[in-house]
Amino acid sequence: MSGSGQGTGQAARPKRADARRNEKALLDAAAAVFVTSGVEAPIREIAAEAGVGTATIYRHFPTRADLIVAVYRHQVEALAEAGPALLVTEAGPHAALARWIALFVDFVTTKQGLARVLQSDEPCFDPLHAYFLEQLVPVCTRLLDAAAEAGEIRTDTGAHELMLAVGGLCAVAGKQPRYDAHRLAGILVDGLRAGATA
Structure with a gap:
């Protein structure tokens, strides 16, 4: 979960409106899971709440x-x-x-x-x-x-x-x-x- 080169490049570019919406949906889903299951909740639980795959979570957020x-x-x-x-x-x-x-x-x-x-x-x-x-x-x-x-x-x-x-x-x-x-x-x-x- 290091996400070195690609994550840096993505952070340098302005995010499109749909990318911002997707990230907000992920953050809202993670917040809901943190409340019910704690911050150590499995990433797959957050992904399920957001309706995405775990790879999408790691692409946006390389580490917990x-x-x-x-x-x-x-x-x-x-x-x-x-x-x-x-x-x-x-x-x-x-x-x-x-x-x-x-x-x-x-x-x-x-x-x-x-x-x-x-x-x-x-x-x-x-x-x-x-x-x-x-x-x-x-x-x-x-x-x-x-x-x-x-x-x-x-x-x-x-x-x-x-x-x-x-x-x-x-x-x-x-x-x-x-x-x-x-x-x-x-x-x-x-x-x-x-x-x-x-």
Whole structure:
């Protein structure tokens, strides 16, 4: 699974629209399998989920580490893109913030299985946490600022501390019966209304 020369050449050329769609389908399939079977799931299971052969997986992602990094980045990017879209489609900035935090909870709870892998000696995993912060803190800041400017929430809460708080609420998810991280994160976001200026 080295994929040396051919993979480098492919990476240097812009991908066609159909190639990007195919890669997105693979990443979505891998993400779904990682949630149900863990990141060590057989490649054939991911291929079956995506409806392709295993050779197609290896052509796009020569190693499992390549696939894990791509899935992580793909889902961070989707979460980053959701923030501005929610400001347009939701009833107001607080509703957009609440919906985005719900998506953030989904992301965090389904990524808990990656913790052991991300702490391994693979150097390709090292930049992922920084990438997570670079992509998502500005989005959360924009949502908080919009809600604060509308007078819907208090103004003294930062994006990083809110994301840390929600991450802490998610840490127990799946380990305790009747523990609902979504419900608790919703209570936290509703609590931001206390002290609002409107």
